[in-house]
Amino acid sequence: MNLPARVAQNTLIQISGKVVSTILGLFSVALITRYLGQDGFGSYTTVITFLTFFAVMADLGLTLVTVQMISGVKDEENKILNNLFSLRLASALILLGLAPLIVIFSPYSAAVKFGVMITAVSFVFPALNQILIGFFQKKLIMDRDAISEVIGRLVLVFGIVLARKMGAGLNGILISTVLAAAVNFLLHYLFARRYAIIKLALDFSLWKKILSKSWPLAITIMLNLIYLRADTLILSLFRSPGEVGLYGAAYRVIDVLTTVPFMFAGLILPILTAAWLENNPAYFKTILQKSFDVMAILAVPLVIGAGFLAPSVMLFVAGHNFVESGLILQWLIFAVAAIFLGAMFSHAVIALDKQKKMIGFYIFTSVSSLIAYLIFIPRFSYFGAASVTIYSEVLIAVFSGYCVYKYSRFRPSIITFLKSLLSGAFMGVLLYFFAPTFDSTLIGLILTIIIASLFYFFCLYFFGGIKPEDLSAIFRRQKKVGGQIYESPDNF
Numbered sequence: 001m002n003l004p005a006r007v008a009q010n011t012l013i014q015i016s017g018k019v020v021s022t023i024l025g026l027f028s029v030a031l032i033t034r035y036l037g038q039d040g041f042g043s044y045t046t047v048i049t050f051l052t053f054f055a056v057m058a059d060l061g062l063t064l065v066t067v068q069m070i071s072g073v074k075d076e077e078n079k080i081l082n083n084l085f086s087l088r089l090a091s092a093l094i095l096l097g098l099a100p101l102i103v104i105f106s107p108y109s110a111a112v113k114f115g116v117m118i119t120a121v122s123f124v125f126p127a128l129n130q131i132l133i134g135f136f137q138k139k140l141i142m143d144r145d146a147i148s149e150v151i152g153r154l155v156l157v158f159g160i161v162l163a164r165k166m167g168a169g170l171n172g173i174l175i176s177t178v179l180a181a182a183v184n185f186l187l188h189y190l191f192a193r194r195y196a197i198i199k200l201a202l203d204f205s206l207w208k209k210i211l212s213k214s215w216p217l218a219i220t221i222m223l224n225l226i227y228l229r230a231d232t233l234i235l236s237l238f239r240s241p242g243e244v245g246l247y248g249a250a251y252r253v254i255d256v257l258t259t260v261p262f263m264f265a266g267l268i269l270p271i272l273t274a275a276w277l278e279n280n281p282a283y284f285k286t287i288l289q290k291s292f293d294v295m296a297i298l299a300v301p302l303v304i305g306a307g308f309l310a311p312s313v314m315l316f317v318a319g320h321n322f323v324e325s326g327l328i329l330q331w332l333i334f335a336v337a338a339i340f341l342g343a344m345f346s347h348a349v350i351a352l353d354k355q356k357k358m359i360g361f362y363i364f365t366s367v368s369s370l371i372a373y374l375i376f377i378p379r380f381s382y383f384g385a386a387s388v389t390i391y392s393e394v395l396i397a398v399f400s401g402y403c404v405y406k407y408s409r410f411r412p413s414i415i416t417f418l419k420s421l422l423s424g425a426f427m428g429v430l431l432y433f434f435a436p437t438f439d440s441t442l443i444g445l446i447l448t449i450i451i452a453s454l455f456y457f458f459c460l461y462f463f464g465g466i467k468p469e470d471l472s473a474i475f476r477r478q479k480k481v482g483g484q485i486y487e488s489p490d491n492f
Contacts, residue, residue, distance in 0.1 A: 017146025018263055022256050024153035026317055029252045031160045032173055033245075033318035040170055041318075042241030045248030046108065047115035047174065049232040051099055055123040056225045058095035061217025061355075062088050062131060062210070080210075082201035085131050087210060089200070092127035096120050107237070115174050122178040125185035132188045133266070135196065142267065144191040152184030216355035223362035227369035227392035231377070231385035238378045247382035249318040250328035257302065257336050261295055261343035268344065272351035276408075284351075285410045291344040296417040297465065299340035300424040301456045306333040308431040309448065316442050331386035335393040342397025348404045357407070361399035365392050419465035427456040 033041050062084055103116040129148075136142050159176025166172060192198050232251065236244045268291050275284040306313075310333070311326030318325060349358055369392040376384030404410050435448055460466050 017143065017150050018259065021146065021149045021153050022259065024150065024157055025256050026253070028153065028157050028160055029249065030317055030319070031157070031164065033249055033322055035160070035164050036170060036173070036245075038242035038245040038321055039240075040245070041248060042236070042243070042245030043109065043112050043115065043170055044173060045232060045244050045251075046112050046236045046241070047119055049229055049236070049248075050103060050106075050108075050112075050116055051096070051119055051123050052229055053225060053233070054095050054099040054120075055092070055127060056229070057222055058088075058091040058127055059130070059218065059221050060087070060091050060211070061214030061219075061221055062091075078196050079201065079203070080206065081131070081135055081196055082199055083203050083206045084134075084210060085128065085198060086200045086202060087207050088127055088131050089124075092124045096123050096127075109241075111170055115170060118171060119174045119177060122174075122181040125181040129185050129188045132192045132198075135192060141191075141195070142263075145188065148184050148187035148191065151187055152180045155183045156180035216359060217350075219359055220355060220362045223359075223366040224396075226366040227389075227396075230370055230373055231389055234373045234377050235382060235385050239381050243381050246322060246325045247328055247385060249314065249322045250325040250332055250382075250386075253313065253317060253329055254332050254336055258339050260298065261340045264291070264294065265343045265347040269347045269351060272348055276351050276353075281408060284408060288344060288348055288404070288408075288410055289412060292341070292412045293416040295340040295344060296414075296420050297460065299337040300417075300420040301427060301453065302340075303333050303337050304424045304428045305431065305449070305452060306330055308428070308435045309445065312435075312440070312445050316445060328382050328386055331383065332389060335386070335390045338390070338393035338397045342393065342400050345397065345400035345404050348408070348410070349400055352404065352407050354403060354407050357403055358399065361396070361403070365395045365399070368395075416465050419460060419463045422463055423456050423459035423465060426459045427452050430455050 032044060036044060097120070099120050100117040103113050106113070129145075133142075133145050136145050156176055156179075159179055160173060163169075163172030163176055168175070189198060232244065232247065235247055268287060271287055272284060275281075275287060306329060310329040311323055314326035314329055315323050349355060369388055372388040372391065373385065376388055378384075380387070401412070431448070431452055434451070457466065
């Protein structure tokens with residue numbers, strides 16, 4: 001199979017895998033919420049969020065710097081990869097090892113504290129996966145990641161069903177999470193072994209070089225953590241487990257949706273990096289514009305659709321006890337739109353190697369968001385948390401776009417975005433009359449989503465937001481940078 005065909009096939013497998021993984025992820029949420037209820041799911045959400053803080057701190061910026069470090073250095077690729085892998089393992093063991101110790105002194109319940117101790121190890125596996133995913137991105141074999149993720153999700157669903165049958169409660173669900181993460185990592189590791197020798201490496205001079213490139217990202221990621229996850233953690237300290245459960249259920253849907261822009265940005269990042277490294281700003285801007293258009297096309301129907309369908313979605317995702325989560329989802333979907341539109345800019349900053357320039361912006365966003373969380377969450381509960389989340393995501397998208405403009409002079413055209421808004425308005429009219437009649441059953445909801453989506457894309461095609469040539473395969477043309485072949489779209 002020639003290279004373009006192979007890459008197109010891999011991309012199709014990845015997209016299909018992500019769709020299946022998304023469905024399985026929502027199904028696992030449905031099982032957990034119905035089994036644990038509001039309070040139990042609130043405890044589950046608190047455990048996961050608490051550990052997420054330590055996992056993100058352990059990242060050290062290595063996830064995003066992996067592609068950059070191994071691009072164009074074929075002779076040293078394996079050495080760099082192994083040192084990145086080893087450094088990631090060391091940081092994960094040290095920082096995640098602190099979580100069970102620190103939680104002992106927290107005001108959380110005994111169930112949450114014990115849950116943290118059980119689940120801490122599960123976060124080591126995705127930490128190592130992230131380095132291997134960076135390697136897959138560089139090799140343009142992200143279909144391996146999709147396959148691994150789907151199998152991991154299947155293990156999680158099976159574990160949840162077994163835990164429910166055995167009456168194992170919250171701890172059974174958390175043990176299933178650990179096993180699923182372990183299987184996911186094992187598959188990533190085995191796939192990576194086909195292309196590189198993965199082993200521990202302790203080249204401290206290289207570690208120093210890696211950290212010199214990653215520390216700006218490490219700081220921004222930790223600042224990200226404040227405005228991305230502090231909402232749930234602060235909510236768990238000021239409000240009841242049931243309220244945390246309602247917010248957590250809506251946020252799980254948000255987490256599923258936001259895999260799309262980051263998956264897409266991960267595919268495009270090597271191409272953006274290659275274009276900038278070979279001093280081809282015109283090509284860089286073309287890629288970025290097309291990527292922005294894709295994100296706009298996807299973001300608009302999500303926001304409008306959630307305005308009509310969010311309560312029904314949460315009813316079928318989490319059950320009758322979580323219908324109120326639909327109102328939260330209607331707020332949080334605006335944060336999703338900001339993530340969709342800003343994801344390409346934040347990745348373009350990495351391609352430009354201007355991560356340090358974003359630190360001041362992240363400090364301002366994190367500090368102002370933290371203050372706002374402490375003011376609004378005690379007063380307005382999850383609606384206060386959602387409002388500040390929207391503020392922070394919009395701000396970061398704007399700051400990232402400004403940074404890209406400053407150093408590349410890229411200014412996005414909003415023509416496709418406006419056409420998407422117009423098409424979305426017509427879709428909204430359809431949903432206004434159509435949704436109340438058909439979204440009361442699961443089949444009806446699915447049909448409503450499908451029909452609304454098809455109508456939206458028909459309108460978008462009619463208004464010229466999608467052109468015939470844009471419907472061709474994404475990856476067609478080869479670009480060669482530093483000895484590495486990258487597949488890039490003809491239409492880009």
